[in-house]
Amino acid sequence: MRRRRRSRLTLGLVLALCVPASAAFTGPQAAGAATTLPNGFSEQIVLSGLNHPTKLVFSPDGRVFVAEKGGTIQVYDSLSDPTPTLFADLSSRVHDNEDKGLLGLALPPNFPSNPSVYVTYTATTPIGGGLDIGDTCPTPGTGCIVSGRLSKLTASGNTWTGTEQVLINDWCQQFETHSMGDVRFGPDGALYVSGGEGASPVFTDWGQQGNPVNPCGDPPGGAGAALSPPNSEGGALRSQDVRTLSDPTGLSGTIIRVDPVTGAAKTDNPLYNATTDPNARRIVAYGLRNPFRWAFKPGTSEIWIGDVGWRTWEEINRLPNPLATPVTNFGWPCMEGNSQQPGYRDANLSLCTTLYNTNIATGPVYTYGHHQQVNDNDGCPTGGSSPTGVAFYPTSGGSYPAQYQGALFWGDYARRCIYAMLPTNGTPDPSKIQTFAPGAAGPVDLEIGPGGDLYYVDIDGGTVRRINYSAGNQPPAAVIGANQTSGAPPLAVQFNSAGTSDPNAGDVLTYQWDFTNDGTYDATGPTASYTYTTAGNYTAKLRVTDAGGLSDTKTLQILVGSSAPVPVIDTPAAGFTWATNDTVSFTGHATDAQDGTIPAANLHWQLILQHCAAPDNCHQHYISEVDGASGTFIGPDHEYPSYVELRLTATDSSGLSTTVSRRLDPKTVTMTFNSVPSGLGITVGSVSGVTPFTSTVIQKSTQTVSAPTPQTLNGTQYTFGSWSQGGAATQVITAPTTAATYTATYAATGGGTCSDSFGYVCSTATRAFVNADTTVLALTGDDAVQQITLPFPVKLYGQTYSTAWVDTNGLVSMVNPNGFKWDNTTLPNPALANAAVYAFHDDLVMDSSASVRTTTIGTAPNRQFVVEWRNGYIYGGTSRRITFEAILSENGDVITNYASLDSDIEKGNAATVGIENADGSVGLAYSVNTPKLQSGRAVIFTAPGGTTPPPPPPPSTGTVSGTVTVAGGGAVAGATVTLTAGVTTTTNASGGYSFADVAFGSYTVNATANGQSTSAAVTVDGAETVNLTLPAPPPPAGNYGITTVAAPFVPADATVLTLTGDDNIQQVTLPAPVTLYGVTYSTAWIDTNGKVSFVNPGGAYVEHSALPSTAAPNATVYAFWDDLVVDGSASVRTALVNGSVVIEWRNPYIYGNGVHNRVTFSVAFAADGTISFNYSGLDNDVEKGNGATVGVENAAGTVAAQYLYNQPLLVSGTSVRFTP
Structure with a gap:
């Protein structure tokens, strides 16, 4: 199993996760880091105050249309119009729940001569009508059936007139995501629409869930017929539906091409003459999971698609010709990225098996993994990922530098980043990807607007933002803040300009403050204060001007005479936990100094599912909203780690609001998966593992498990027999409430010899x-x-x-x-x-x-x-x-x-x-x-009937061996020795090395260790001995001397921390002060990956590196920095032992080989400043440090004392000591 990659320079990852990456649309978030842009570019907010905007469309007549997720469309007369007009309100028809809502909007090229306005949204009813569930889903575990619509509205001026014309009602959607996508006019005048497959983002979904069974009516059997492998065509397999034309075709997971007047298939579509099925005729691409945003390459009919992946890969796909035959199949759910998707592969589903056998899936142009950066050190957090905006820059004209002409821009909502795939010979080149805008604010749509600028929609902040370019001076971006914005007079307000920036490096900024917006500037400087003595509503203004005279102005409302309300969440209490499908009640109230008790009608609740890869990298799924003093929700069915955030907002009679929130963590359980014999492969959800292994999940959540059959282990073939819990090889299980083990028993069918059924x-x-x-x-x-x-x-x-x-x-x-x-x-x-x-x-x-x-x-x-x-x-x-x-x-x-x-x-x-x-x-x-x-x-x-050819005559070879020592010292263990033929080895504990089968000839032998190296020439014509002596290393950096001494292991038995799992971190108060590089600390951040930091590192960084490094973490002691997992057999502990603060990692395992490589180690901080690392039970080179860093580092990351980096030098019962 490949290790998830995370750079030490990314935002710290407190929780390791695989996000079911879909555009997760939620309420406002705390402001993150400002967008960072290339030189000459700057960002401005051009439209604000929107309610969860999802789509931006520029009208040919200069107007600007914006779709809002809840079902409304706003229209602005121009980009300088501060107040929109409500064009249409479809909220009563739009299912606004989690990732579903009003998501697509398009205008014809000749608008407003043709006054049509096209929308795609999630409807509140199933296909063809039926139960209207509004914005709720009372049974999230089994799903709630809604549908997708493509509709046409008619504009009269700035408002919708007439009735909604539903052109298509299809796209059955059972679960909370993979809903409708984009709608655009193609260069051929046809209307193109995309939609997701509506399946579960949590488990391998072939249509097995639902009450009643099979509510989408997928084949075989239709509604009410239970679906099971291998013949099921439901769930995510709806994306492959067009491959079975013998039954009615759905549009899930496709891109369609239709007549904009009727919604019928265009007659030149590739399947128009191959079938009479109206939906199949519409399809020009399929095998997509959530093709949320896409764009036409300028001057062509090519479509470039951002397809949001599951837990491993995101895709940028290319549809070269929508009219080509056969219709392009991008492979989902059988494929994800360039790989077969393990969950669906091992479920033994015929639609996938036949796809693999025929090899007809088209791979992505570019794919990136959730835990990999697109570019090294690109400033974009990893963990969650979702390509949620796609736009091509024009091939000519425009204001951007020439390198961007024809570039493909895409935004990733989960990473808060915008990337540019620069072209080669006119086509976007995956080898030329630029991280264009790290820190972008919630991008869910990218468009090229007037003047050739890139615009993007910020769903979280309710804004539309523009990125423009100027080779010369650019204006600053002002930010205004205050310590309080309401209260009784006299109200003393401290103003600040924190976050203000200027794209021109080194530009000198001046600040002017107008506290009452009367046109007179009252103060200067980056901070200012003012006391409001009279009740009233005031506008404070900050103007920031650069040395070239360009300026930016921001305002802030100050309400004097009224204080904000104080909301309180009464239940559930802090620390409450939930399981999937639990019914959770919540209550709250609010008071106000002026109004007294706030009426229940002025209390507003939001329920958010948080899926966090780092403290400031949360991938959020909006669940629902409700007004009143109380309500209930159902514990979501979601993968772990995740939690529910309950937000309560109270608004008083003067319009002031305050929001409080409560984190509600799930109840979790450990599920262990094994096989008889151990060492076979089992697939759980989307991930395959070699038994035995464990998985931590939310209690009562849905899990799919598959026991692939047959399998070969150590030359013997095995066939699945039974699960310990009974049932088929592939099945759905509900996570238990207590730890449980699930064992797949196999029978040996290939005999005890190393052979197979073909005869090898x-x-x-x-x-x-x-x-x-x-x-x-x-x-x-x-x-x-x-x-x-x-x-x-x-x-x-x-x-x-x-x-x-x-x-x-x-x-x-x-x-x-x-x-x-x-x-x-x-x-x-x-x-x-x-x-x-x-x-x-x-x-x-x-x-x-x-x-x-x-x-x-x-x-x-x-x-x-x-x-x-x-x-x-x-x-x-x-x-x-x-x-x-x-x-x-x-x-x-x-x-x-x-x-x-x-x-x-x-x-x-x-x-x-x-x-x-x-x-x-x-x-x-x-x-x-x-x-x-x-x-x-x-x-x-x-091969059967074959005889292996005799081996070739042995070449004329010799050996090179010797010992590496250090000047003035002894043997050097763990030194890297390289022979110029390109072969490398590492010295053993006695400093010895050897190279066998070295062809006769002349070579150079080089040894490197601890920053020192030496070389010697050798001519090989037999057994050669080359001893190498390294120069003595310089004195240890940071005034810490490093020694090793025999010492008993020092355990910590006083306190067991609540620090478990993979890539987690916990702040603790130390039992006694600790000194590192002359600074004394009383608190520390301990993480599962073998290190202790004394300043907040922002996460449990997993990718170890050499020391020193200015990248976080710093002020850190690295006892055994590797990728470790503290499972149910392990713990992290602290104690005060004979005056020393001791922190012990007891029995965690090293990620990458199941749970077999376990280590136990501790760090002891003595009162005199000595730091000692102790180790126990080290059995092999991995456990002895050949994938770890051991050392100490100062707070700036500029000075360190490193004992080892990727060298197996650690010894059980030997202490590594750092003496100041």
Whole structure:
């Protein structure tokens, strides 16, 4: 399983999560960091005071239309018009709940000559009418059936006249998201519309939920018929509905092209003559999850789509020609990004299985993972992700620099960022992505407006914002604030301009204050104060002017004579917890100094589901609103971590409002998944894992589990037999209220030998490693694939191939895998890649010290093609390097071989080694996540009836070995030793190293450790000894000396912190003061990832780095900084032991190999300032630090004392001490 990547320079991640990334529309949020733009660009708010705006449309006559989520449309006479006119109110027809509402708006190109206004929204009723549920959903666990509409309104001036003309009522929507999308006119005059699939964002949804059963009436069987694999076509599979034209087609998960007058399919649509089904005729693209926003490439009919993904990948898709045949299928839910979606793949669904077999899905132009930055250190938080705005910059004209002409802009609401994909030869190029606007304010729509400026809609702040460009001076952006804005006279107000900025670096700003807006400026400077002595409503004004004379003005209302009301949430009390489907009651009241008790009618409640990846990176799902003194809600069915925020707003008779909120956390439970035998793959929801593993979920939430069958483990094939709880291999379970274990029992069906049903047999033999030095592929970096032409026909599982796809992640596939595959699995597996050789399938990186090479050896009919991965590193630490090869034979035999294997992870404890046939139905795994591999020991897969060709004559090789020491000292353990052939190893505890099978010749040997290095030349013609002496290191930085001494482990048994899970952090009051770099602290932030910070780091940073670094965290002690998980078998503890403050991490496991690599360590802060790290139970190199950082660092991140970085130097019973 690939580790989720998070940069140390991103906002800290307090909770690790996979967000079901959809545009989550909610109420106002606290202001975050200001938008950061490239030089010459600035941002202005041009429209404000809107209520959850979702869509912006510029009319040809200069008017501006804005759709609001609740169902209203506002129209402005121009961008300078401060007050809109209500154009239309559809709120009684719009289902405004969570991500659903009025979401699309379009005007014809000849508006207002053609006065039509088009909208897409979620209706309050099912398709064709029925129960009107308003804005509520009384049964969120099983869903509430509503539908989508495309409607046409008629404008008369600035208002809607006549009646709504519903052109299409379709898009069955059962759950809270993936609703309607955009509506636009194409360059051909047709109307294009998108809609989501309306399925659950929580579990693998094939239509199994609902009361009554199958409420959307999906095939087979229709409404009331229970759906189950493999034949179900419901839930997310509605996106694939057009593939089964024998039953009525729905529009979920599609883009359609229709006549704007009638809503019927255009007669030149690709399926118009292939079927009489009116919906199928409309479809020009399908296999989409939530195609919320998209745009036409200027001058073409190409559509570029932002498709919001599930828990792993976001997609930018390209539809080159909407009229092309066959209709483009983007693969959801069977595919996500470039990979098969594990939850739907392992559910054994025919629509997915046949898709995999036919390989007809079109992959995205660009895809990015939820826990990966689009660009390194781009300032955009990770965790949640959702592409929620797409716009093309014009190819000519416009005010932006030439590099942006033809660029694709897209906004990510969850990340609060806008990106620009710059073009190459007129087409957006995924290799040229610029982080254009980090810190953007809730973007849900991007449009190019008058003057060629980019505009975006801020749903959270209720604004429309413009980003313009000027090569010269640009005006400042003023921000006005005050310590209070209401109260009885005399009211003393302290004003500030915090947050004011100027896009021109170094510009000098002046500040002028007019406290009563009478035209006279009363004060200057960035702060000011004024006392209002007379009751009244005042407007305070701040004007900020730069050195070039450009200015910006902001105002703030001050109400004197009235104080704001005081709301109180009475129930539920703080600390209340809930489970899915619990009915929760809430009550509240408010008082006011002038009005007394606030009437219930003036109390307004909002219910928000918060899904946070960091304290200031919350992905919110608006649930509902209600007025009154009380109400109820149903505990949502959502993945964990998440919580409910209950907000109460009270408004008094003078219009002053105050909002308070209460966080309501869910009740959680640990579910353990195992198999008999252990080590097989199980899929829970969207994620596959190797047993045993645990999952923390909300009590009574819905979970889907799948036991894929058959699977091969250590050469034996296993077939699913039963679950411990009973039921089918794929099933839905309700999370329990107490911890439980779910075990899938398998039966061995392939015998005890390493063989498969096709007849392949595997064995091992000592074999010289073949260096592939003929061709170096242009295959580098992380997660890359290159197609190559094979030098001769290669057989695999009886089929002959002439081309292959080589993946940096250690595999070769003979059929197109549709992208890289980093997540190793058991074998066989119908998921791509297939027809593959898995030489060492793990998450590998081919950096500048590594390469992928090929050569051919032997003569016909015994030729062998060799693919070598030389010196790549296993993701998580550059010290974990591996060299291996796959040898493909003419007769169908396959050989894999290995060199320089040192640790268990290099020997395969997180990798798959094996082969598989073309449809993933037969495979043979030599090992899966088992450290069985040995250097120079080949794994041979012999085809039925075949005989493995003899190995080539051994090359003329020798050895290079020696010891690394430090001047004036002893042996150096963990030093990196490199031979100029590109092979690297690490010295053992005695400082020793060795290189085997070194071809005769001249080389340079280099050793590096602790910032020092040395080299020596050597000529190899046998066994050579090269001892290397490193220069003595400089004195330790930061005036801390580092020593190691034998010492017993110091536990902390006084207090067990409530700090558990993955990537979590807790602030604590220390039992005694602690001093670090001369500063004494009484509180600290302890995180699950093995470190203690004395200034708030903002999160539990997971990606460890060398020290020092000015990036957060700082003022930190790194006892064992790695990616750790504190599960139910682990804890974090504190104690005061003999005057020392001791913090212990007891038995957490290191992420990346199930729960097998566990460590126990502590840090002791002595009263004299000495800091001691102690370790216990260290068994292998991973636990000894070869993927960790150990050291201390000052508050600025400029000075540090580092003991190790990615070196296995730690020893149980040995203390690492830092002495000031």
